[in-house]
Each structure stands twice: as C-alpha cells, then as structure tokens.
Amino acid sequence: MTDFRARYQFRKELHKGLDQLSTRDKGPFANRGEAEPFTRAAVEEIQHLQYKLFTEGKQSLLIVLQAPDAAGKDGVIRHVLGRMNPQGCRTYPFKVPSTIEAAHDFLWRIHACTPAAGMVSIFNRSHYEDVLVVRVEGLVPEPVWQKRYEHINAFESLLRDRGTRIIKFYLHISPREQLKRFGERLKEPEKHWKLAKSDYSARKQWGAYQEAYLEAFSRCSSDEAPWYVIPADRKWHRNAAVAGILLETLREMDPQLPDPSEDPELIRQLYAEAKAEQNDGATDE
Numbered sequence: 001m002t003d004f005r006a007r008y009q010f011r012k013e014l015h016k017g018l019d020q021l022s023t024r025d026k027g028p029f030a031n032r033g034e035a036e037p038f039t040r041a042a043v044e045e046i047q048h049l050q051y052k053l054f055t056e057g058k059q060s061l062l063i064v065l066q067a068p069d070a071a072g073k074d075g076v077i078r079h080v081l082g083r084m085n086p087q088g089c090r091t092y093p094f095k096v097p098s099t100i101e102a103a104h105d106f107l108w109r110i111h112a113c114t115p116a117a118g119m120v121s122i123f124n125r126s127h128y129e130d131v132l133v134v135r136v137e138g139l140v141p142e143p144v145w146q147k148r149y150e151h152i153n154a155f156e157s158l159l160r161d162r163g164t165r166i167i168k169f170y171l172h173i174s175p176r177e178q179l180k181r182f183g184e185r186l187k188e189p190e191k192h193w194k195l196a197k198s199d200y201s202a203r204k205q206w207g208a209y210q211e212a213y214l215e216a217f218s219r220c221s222s223d224e225a226p227w228y229v230i231p232a233d234r235k236w237h238r239n240a241a242v243a244g245i246l247l248e249t250l251r252e253m254d255p256q257l258p259d260p261s262e263d264p265e266l267i268r269q270l271y272a273e274a275k276a277e278q279n280d281g282a283t284d285e
C-alpha cells in the first residue's frame with residue numbers, strides 16, 4: 001500500500017502554490033469500492049493502537065484539522081478520527097475567541113486543550129486560525145500575526161519535547177466542489193442549520209485564504225510537525241488518506257501495553273481459589 005505520509009506531506013521546496021496540488025487525486029485506489037474496505041481495516045487497527053497508547057500512558061498525539069467550509073472536517077471526525085475510544089480521545093472545536101480568550105495571548109486557549117500523556121486531542125480548527133482568518137479579515141495588524149508563525153513553531157516544539165506527536169491535516173477541495181456541497185445543503189432541510197452567509201463571503205476571499213494557508217504550511221511544516229494536504233473532493237479518498245496517515249503515525253509511535261504490575265501466576269491462584277469458593281453448582285448460561 002502507498003506511503004500516505006510521503007505522498008501528501010507538504011514540502012515548501014516542491015509546492016509553490018496550493019493550486020498545483022490536486023483536489024481530486026484518488027491515491028492508490030481505483031474507486032470507492034477499493035478505498036472503503038481499506039478505511040475500515042485502517043480504523044480497526046487505529047482503534048487497537050490507540051488503546052495501547054492510552055494504556056501505555058507515555059506518549060500523546062495532537063491532530064489538527066483545517067479546511068475551507070464544507071471540505072469535510074465533520075465527515076473526517078465522524079468516519080475516521082471519532083472512531084477512537086472517547087476515554088482516550090477528545091475533540092476540541094475552536095470558534096471565534098470569547099472575551100476572556102481574546103484577553104489572553106492566542107495560544108492560551110489552545111495550550112489548555114493539548115493532550116496529556118496517553119491521550120489524543122483532535123483540533124477542529126486550531127491556533128492556525130490566528131494566521132488564517134485573522135490575517136485575511138485583518139483582525140489584528142500585520143506585525144502581530146507575522147510574529148505568530150515563530151510562536152507556533154516554538155509552541156509545537158515545546159509539545160514535542162514533552163512527548164506529543166503532532167500531525168496536521170488540510171482538507172483540500174476545489175471551489176467548484178465547495179459550491180456543489182453548498183447546493184446540496186440547500187436541498188436537505190436536515191442540513192439547513194449549517195447554512196451561513198459567512199460561507200459565501202469567505203468564498204469571495206478564496207485566493208487570499210489559499211495564500212494564507214500556503215504561508216502557514218511553508219513556515220510551519222517540518223518532519224517533526226508535518227502538514228498533510230489531503231485531496232478532498234472525493235470523500236472516500238479523503239477518509240482513506242487521513243486514516244492511512246494516522247495509522248502510519250501510530251504504527252511508528254509503536255505504543256506498548258504496560259507490563260503487568262502483579263505476578264499473573266499469583267493472580268491465577270487467587271482466581272482458582274475464588275472459583276473453588278464459589279462452587280455453587282450454577283452455570284453461566
């Protein structure tokens with residue numbers, strides 16, 4: 001199977017513009033029928049490895065999700081990332097900062113949601129909004145957001161030094177596919193709660209957002225905290241590629257079940273004694 005990480009990792013030497021990167025790539029799959037069984041098997045192994053990560057209690061994993069509206073952050077969480085055991089995994093959506101959040105530095109609210117040892121945090125939007133929407137909408141002066149790339153790199157380096165692995169996904173869709181999905185939302189009353197005027201104003205700024213994404217990836221992607229640009233026009237490919245990258249990352253982290261804290265032989269004896277004491281003739285049927 002493809003090495004998904006090598007295939008989709010953003011590299012500033014290679015990628016001069018996001019428009020050079022395909023939104024419709026199918027990866028190693030001919031069609032949905034090939035991709036979906038792969039995703040199912042990958043999710044199963046992810047669940048197993050995440051269980052080990054949780055019980056090991058040493059390493060942690062931070063997954064960052066960024067995307068234009070309707071690119072499928074919710075879908076990726078529903079079909080892939082959200083399948084991890086909630087005991088060891090939390091999702092944090094980052095919205096417009098509250099008054100108290102805005103009264104602190106931009107990483108204050110983010111740091112509080114980073115994963116403890118053994119845990120996985122999924123960021124639905126993230127500290128990158130502070131160099132994306134903030135930049136495009138001119139919410140703070142340029143000298144303020146310009147310094148943030150450095151702050152982000154130092155922050156992510158701090159997390160890594162503590163044993164947190166970081167992977168960052170950008171779901172890459174075309175404006176054509178986005179408009180198609182906006183149209184589908186209009187036809188489905190169940191999705192009407194998602195309708196927002198702001199989706200259309202952000203769409204008018206497509207080029208400015210793509211520039212801001214490109215700069216964020218160019219300045220804040222490294223082998224230690226990589227950005228992956230996931231072709232996301234085909235939902236089945238998007239899910240398979242995210243699952244593939246997460247699986248490869250967890251395999252490399254190689255979490256180990258802890259050694260038993262008690263001698264299993266001793267516990268076996270206690271079990272045999274308890275079983276003999278219980279000898280009441282009833283069956284477990």
Ligand code: ATP
Nearest residue numbers: 069070073074094095096097125129130133134139
């Ligand atoms: P979804 O993406 O799941 O469809 P949503 O993320 O658009 O939903 P919203 O309630 O619209 O849900 O909140 C997200 C909004 O918050 C986005 O418009 C995003 O740009 C904005 N936002 C997030 N972080 C910041 C920030 N640091 N500064 C300003 N705006 C921010």
